[in-house]
Amino acid sequence: MNPRRPGGELAARPLDFFWICDRSGSMSVDGKIQSLNAAIRESLPHMREVAEQNPFARIRVRSLSFSHGAIWHPAPTPVAIEDFRWTDLDADPMAGGAATADVVFLVDTSGSMSDEIDAVKSSCVDFADRIAAEGANVRLGLVGFDIGGHRATARGYTVHGLSRYTIGVWPLSDPRQFKSNVGALSLGLFGGGGCYLANADTVDIFPYVVQTFDGPAEHKRILVIVSDEMGGSQGLAEIVALLERGQITAHVLGVAGGSGAHEEIARRTGGSFWSIGEVHGVHSFAGILDDVAGTIAEELKRELASGAVSLGTDMGAALRLAAAELRVPPMPARALPPVLSLVSDGQPTDDFEPALAELLSLPWGKKAVRVAIGIGSDADLGVLGRFIANPEIQPLHARNSEELTRYIRWVSTAVVAAASAPPSQSRGSGAPGNVPIPSPPVPGAEVGDVW
Amino acid sequence: MQYILTNVATVTGESSGESYRVGRLLGGGGQGEVYIASGGGQELALKWYFPESATPAQRHALEKLVELPPPSPRFLWPSELATAGGVRSFGYLMPLRPERFKSLFDLMKRRIEPTFRTLLTAGLALADSYWQLHAKGLCYCDISFGNVFFDPANGDVLICDNDNVSIDRKSDGRVPGTPRFMAPEVVLGEPPSSDSDRFSLAVLLFYMLHVHHPLEGAKEHAIHCLDMPALRKLFGEEPIFIFDPENAANRPVAGDQDNAEIYWKIYPRSLRELFTRVFTRGLRDPRDGRVRETEWRDELVRVRDGIFYCANCRGENFYQPEALASLGPHGQLCWSCGKALRLPLRLRYEDNKVSNVVMLNHDTRLFAHHLVGGRQRFDFGAPLAEVTRHPADASRWGLKNLSTVPWYFTPRESDTTVEVLPGRAASLLDGARIAFGPVVGEVRA
Numbered sequence: 001m002n003p004r005r006p007g008g009e010l011a012a013r014p015l016d017f018f019w020i021c022d023r024s025g026s027m028s029v030d031g032k033i034q035s036l037n038a039a040i041r042e043s044l045p046h047m048r049e050v051a052e053q054n055p056f057a058r059i060r061v062r063s064l065s066f067s068h069g070a071i072w073h074p075a076p077t078p079v080a081i082e083d084f085r086w087t088d089l090d091a092d093p094m095a096g097g098a099a100t101a102d103v104v105f106l107v108d109t110s111g112s113m114s115d116e117i118d119a120v121k122s123s124c125v126d127f128a129d130r131i132a133a134e135g136a137n138v139r140l141g142l143v144g145f146d147i148g149g150h151r152a153t154a155r156g157y158t159v160h161g162l163s164r165y166t167i168g169v170w171p172l173s174d175p176r177q178f179k180s181n182v183g184a185l186s187l188g189l190f191g192g193g194g195c196y197l198a199n200a201d202t203v204d205i206f207p208y209v210v211q212t213f214d215g216p217a218e219h220k221r222i223l224v225i226v227s228d229e230m231g232g233s234q235g236l237a238e239i240v241a242l243l244e245r246g247q248i249t250a251h252v253l254g255v256a257g258g259s260g261a262h263e264e265i266a267r268r269t270g271g272s273f274w275s276i277g278e279v280h281g282v283h284s285f286a287g288i289l290d291d292v293a294g295t296i297a298e299e300l301k302r303e304l305a306s307g308a309v310s311l312g313t314d315m316g317a318a319l320r321l322a323a324a325e326l327r328v329p330p331m332p333a334r335a336l337p338p339v340l341s342l343v344s345d346g347q348p349t350d351d352f353e354p355a356l357a358e359l360l361s362l363p364w365g366k367k368a369v370r371v372a373i374g375i376g377s378d379a380d381l382g383v384l385g386r387f388i389a390n391p392e393i394q395p396l397h398a399r400n401s402e403e404l405t406r407y408i409r410w411v412s413t414a415v416v417a418a419a420s421a422p423p424s425q426s427r428g429s430g431a432p433g434n435v436p437i438p439s440p441p442v443p444g445a446e447v448g449d450v451w
Numbered sequence: 452m453q454y455i456l457t458n459v460a461t462v463t464g465e466s467s468g469e470s471y472r473v474g475r476l477l478g479g480g481g482q483g484e485v486y487i488a489s490g491g492g493q494e495l496a497l498k499w500y501f502p503e504s505a506t507p508a509q510r511h512a513l514e515k516l517v518e519l520p521p522p523s524p525r526f527l528w529p530s531e532l533a534t535a536g537g538v539r540s541f542g543y544l545m546p547l548r549p550e551r552f553k554s555l556f557d558l559m560k561r562r563i564e565p566t567f568r569t570l571l572t573a574g575l576a577l578a579d580s581y582w583q584l585h586a587k588g589l590c591y592c593d594i595s596f597g598n599v600f601f602d603p604a605n606g607d608v609l610i611c612d613n614d615n616v617s618i619d620r621k622s623d624g625r626v627p628g629t630p631r632f633m634a635p636e637v638v639l640g641e642p643p644s645s646d647s648d649r650f651s652l653a654v655l656l657f658y659m660l661h662v663h664h665p666l667e668g669a670k671e672h673a674i675h676c677l678d679m680p681a682l683r684k685l686f687g688e689e690p691i692f693i694f695d696p697e698n699a700a701n702r703p704v705a706g707d708q709d710n711a712e713i714y715w716k717i718y719p720r721s722l723r724e725l726f727t728r729v730f731t732r733g734l735r736d737p738r739d740g741r742v743r744e745t746e747w748r749d750e751l752v753r754v755r756d757g758i759f760y761c762a763n764c765r766g767e768n769f770y771q772p773e774a775l776a777s778l779g780p781h782g783q784l785c786w787s788c789g790k791a792l793r794l795p796l797r798l799r800y801e802d803n804k805v806s807n808v809v810m811l812n813h814d815t816r817l818f819a820h821h822l823v824g825g826r827q828r829f830d831f832g833a834p835l836a837e838v839t840r841h842p843a844d845a846s847r848w849g850l851k852n853l854s855t856v857p858w859y860f861t862p863r864e865s866d867t868t869v870e871v872l873p874g875r876a877a878s879l880l881d882g883a884r885i886a887f888g889p890v891v892g893e894v895r896a
Contacts, residue, residue: 002566003766003787006717007710010559010662013677049478053597055559056631337678367676413479419678434678438481439503 010055015336015420016078017047017412018322019063021089022344022375024313028091032345032375035401037088039408044086047412050420051081057336057420062325066318067092069247071217076325092312101131101220101296102172104141104212106205107185108195108227114187116226116253116276119285121182126286128175130293139219140178141212142170145205148191156181159190160208164201166190169212196231197254198261203235203242210246222296223250225265228276233259240268249299251292315348315383316355323355326364337419337435338368341411342387345375356387369419369435373398373407393437406441414438455540456486456499464490464544465532466517471497471544480597480612482626488533488544497533498614499542508623513543513614522583525576527611543614552600552609555655559596559662565603567767568758572606572831574656575751579829580610581652582744585645590619592643594651595629596658606831619645630682631664636737638687646737653729653742656751660718663711665730668693668701672708692730694723717786719771722754752820752829759795759810761785768792770810796848796879800892811838811850811879811894822854822887836887839876849876850885859886 019040027033051059060078063086064070073087105120107113120142128138142157145167150159157168168190170181196202213221223243243250243265251271254262266273272295274288322340325331331338359365372384372395384395398404419435456462461470474487477496482504488497500509513532521528529543557563565573577599584591591613598612615626622642627633634650637643657665664671666685674681691701693711703711715723725742732740757770766787774783781791796811802824809821816834823835835854841847851874852858858871863882871877877885881896 002760003764004564005567005570006786007662007713009561010658011667011708011710052560053554053556055556055596333675334672335676337676363675367678417481434676434680436679439501 012056012058013334013336014078014332015057015059015416016325016331016338017059017061017081017416018325018338018340019061020318020322020340020342021063021065022067022313022315022346023065023089023091024067024346025092026313026346026378027089027375028093030376031401033089033091035404036343036375036408037086039401039405040412041086042405043409043412044081044084046409047416048081050413050417054417054420059416059420063087064318064321065089066314068220068312069218069314070318070321072321076321076330100137100139100215101222102139102141102213102215103128103131103222103224103296104143104172104209106143106145106209106223106225106227108146108197108229109144109185109187109189109192110146110195110229111188111192112228113226115280115282115285116228117185117187118282119289120226121179121185122282123286123289124182125175125179127289127293128178130290131297138175139172139215140175141172142178142182142185143205143209143212144168144170144185144189146188146190146195147193148188150190151192152184152186152189155184157184162204165195165205167205167208169208172212172214194229195227196229197225197227198233198235198239198259198265199231200234202231203238206239206242210242210248213246213248217247221246221248223248223269223271224292225250225252225254225262226276227252227254227262230255230258230262233261233264236261236264239265243269251295253288253292312349313344313346314350315342315344316350316352318342319352319355319359319387323359323362323365326359326362326368328364331364335364338364339411339415339419340368340370340387341415342370342372342384343375343408344372344384345379347378347380348383352383353386356389360389367434369415369437371411371415371437372396373404373411375404396440410441414440455484455501456497456535456538459535459538461490462488462497462499462533462535462542465534467491467531471495471533473497483540483542487547494547495530495544496527496547497542497544498612499533500540502540505540509614510541512617516613516616517543519587519589521613522587522589523580525580525608525610526584526613527609528613545611545613548600548609548611551602551604552607553603554600555596555659558603558659561662563603565601565606567769568755569601569603569606570659571751571755571758573601573608574659575748575755575829576601576606576608577610577655578652578744578747578751580608581648582748584616585619585648585744588619589616590622590643590645591616591648591651592622593626593628593632594648594655595632596655597629599655617643630679631686633686634737635687635690635734638683644737646741649741649744650729650733650737652744652747653726653733656747657726657730660722661711661714663693663703663708663714665692665694665711665726666690666701668703668708668711670701672704690730690734692727692734694727695731696727697731713786717769719754719757719769720773722750725750748829753807756807756809756821759792759812761788761790762793763790764788770794770797770808772808796881797895798850798885798892799895800890802890808895811848813838813840813848817850822890822892824888824890838879841876841878848879850879851876854887856888858888860884861886 059081061084062078063073131138145165149166157170159168249271250265250269252262252266253274253276256275263273370388372387374381374384374395374397381395396407398407456473459473461472469491471488471490477485483500486497488495517529517531527545529545531544533542553563592615600609627637632651632654634647637647693701693703729742758767764787766785783792785792798809800807815838817836820829837851839849839851852871860869860871860877861884879894883894885892
């Protein structure tokens with residue numbers, strides 16, 4: 001055998017493709033979500049074919065979905081099209097009741113906290129029942145912390161000695177199991193020394209707090225911080241960042257004023273603040289916990305809703321997730337225009353406009369080829385048009401599963417090809433934007449299973 | 452992919468009236484899709500246009516093309532138009548491409564690994580094919596990766612998608628071409644022509660031989676988002692050859708654009724000079740600055756004849772007379788293993804007052820364009836001579852006469868001439884002369 005000719009493959013740039021799919025409650029009707037799953041699965045071999053004919057591009061795919069909030073399927077890491085597998089999306093149920101709220105208490109166990117600890121121990125089941133009444137399942141967990149070192153035999157919890165604090169972690173469990181778990185919690189269990197959130201030395205508690213939320217990302221994550229002492233705010237930014245990354249809302253039962261750290265943690269993670277400076281006795285503290293449960297329940301009610309109302313179509317949250325991936329890094333400095341493909345059957349229920357503005361303010365967001373498919377008669381084509389933000393490209397309107405399949409295939413082949421290496425173009429065709437988008441397929445005359 | 456003919460069972464050939472059954476989808480492009488069609492006892496390829504591409508102008512162009520004979524059998528030429536009842540749009544039939552032909556995408560992605568010799572054979576077959584098309588007053592308009600195929604075993608080529616072929620300089624610019632392959636003047640709005648075809652051919656040959664684009668250097672590397680405005684700037688408004696001897700502004704960037712440098716050094720200077728001409732003067736002077744197809748053909752044959760093997764690793768290397776002159780007989784190093792190369796015996800001959808040198812490797816075969824002279828057509832199917840080993844003495848090499856006429860062999864400094872009948876071999880001895888007919892060769896060590 002002669003030696004192979006030298007060198008490697010043709011130098012190629014990455015082309016990042018994003019599926020941004022609606023899986024709100026209304027997608028569960030008339031088999032829409034099933035059609036979407038089928039259409040995307042069907043399109044993958046054709047997308048691979050486009051990739052094979054495209055030595056200029058390394059096509060990488062990500063997918064994310066939105067309903068109440070938005071999540072990656074399965075991760076934000078891009079996957080080479082050759083290796084990409086579609087994970088079927090499940091639409092949210094139309095009625096409330098299936099969602100789960102994971103609630104973790106972060107409780108200061110220093111000397112002054114006896115009323116609060118006893119209240120948590122005694123009222124945790126009522127607390128959970130109150131939330132469950134609004135249609136959510138609740139799981140409870142606990143992290144206790146103070147200074148001085150663990151003073152018992154750990155049963156049902158795990159102890160971690162940190163830079164300054166010692167903490168104990170009780171895992172998430174159902175309220176009744178939790179009640180028996182926290183029997184071991186007592187004053188000064190971890191040393192009894194004072195607890196000063198958000199001093200810099202309290203930051204290393206929070207990775208353990210985040211880890212305690214070990215449920216799937218669609219569980220609503222709520223942290224309830226209970227502490228009657230406050231430190232400075234040196235650790236505040238890091239603590240808030242950790243909680244945000246974990247998609248955790250923190251409600252704080254703490255001290256007002258001072259460095260303002262307690263109020264800030266609540267405000268910046270979307271939670272509420274209760275001052276416990278004036279509260280005394282187990283009974284009155286249990287009353288506050290009831291208020292907290294009520295607040296959480298209200299929020300869940302707003303988001304979970306009930307009856308025939310969707311759990312939310314948080315398109316804005318989806319765009320924010322996509323925008324985070326369009327920054328450099330994780331985006332490389334040199335690439336082909338990314339393709340963002342938005343599929344929705346409804347209207348956004350969250351702050352869509354600022355999220356879109358954020359996306360379009362990013363260099364890669366601006367350069368991205370944005371296409372959108374509206375499913376059925378309730379799709380808000382105006383919103384989809386604003387997402388595309390190019391008057392030459394109209395959102396596609398899929399009125400039945402056949403049209404959806406054709407549009408999905410068009411997006412994953414013709415649009416991808418145009419973004420990576422534009423094919424021979426007829427003069428005058430295509431938009432004047434930075435990527436000439438080929439004409440979409442013409443809808444057929446036959447309208448079958450109409451949405 | 453739109454599967455426009457998924458629900459169509461048959462189409463009708465417009466001139467034959469034959470009914471063709473529509474089979475599976477073979478592929479899709481910017482203008483339409485290609486299906487298998489069977490009818491009249493044969494299988495053909497059927498290209499069907501997307502409605503927006505099925506214009507009266509396209510139909511008119513096809514009607515003209517089907518009346519013309521293919522410029523050579525290497526063109527999968529439209530044989531007739533096709534229509535289907537109840538379906539808008541139309542298509543045309545053409546011969547099917549056999550499986551052994553692979554696309555240049557496969558070459559760029561290194562899914563196939565042909566030898567240098569095969570690549571040069573394919574390159575000269577392409578130059579020769581486009582020459583035959585241009586000689587008939589036609590232009591192709593969209594020479595690019597997607598419509599050229601070759602057999603990685605022997606370098607045979609096929610040219611597909613001939614529906615954009617136009618009368619040269621009368622192109623209506625229906626399809627201006629494919630980005631990266633379009634000549635700068637076409638990127639900027641001129642209609643394609645045989646001049647722009649010659650630019651696209653040069654890009655294609657450069658890609659095949661370097662696995663890199665001739666204009667993608669530091670300028671491309673500095674671009675964050677490679678979109679249409681960027682492509683227009685790189686290939687239309689401000690094109691600079693990566694190896695422009697007078698402008699170093701666009702050299703390949705090490706690490707990300709290594710292929711170009713690796714290959715550029717391997718090829719002989721005469722080939723590099725042709726590329727330099729077409730990608731410097733030829734960028735700005737479409738009419739006279741570009742390399743003619745016949746120049747490519749002659750040069751690629753010359754480079755092919757200059758291939759010899761490294762005695763150490765068997766890597767294909769290229770005879771570089773200028774290296775021989777400046778570095779001495781062992782000055783050239785193998786690109787693969789780095790060892791000094793030793794030239795094999797070679798045959799020097801004159802044809803049309805042009806001096807030619809062919810390396811006599813263990814597997815060298817000579818053809819009519821070598822031995823008959825007078826600019827014979829290239830036909831790599833019918834060798835007239837091949838290097839062979841003496842049947843009794845493995846250390847002796849000869850040149851076997853595979854032609855139908857006798858040769859005349861004269862050893863060095865000898866007056867004795869020996870007849871070499873067809874089927875016999877002449878010994879390869881330094882200084883020996885072989886008269887093949889009008890062409891006389893001399894063996895050199």
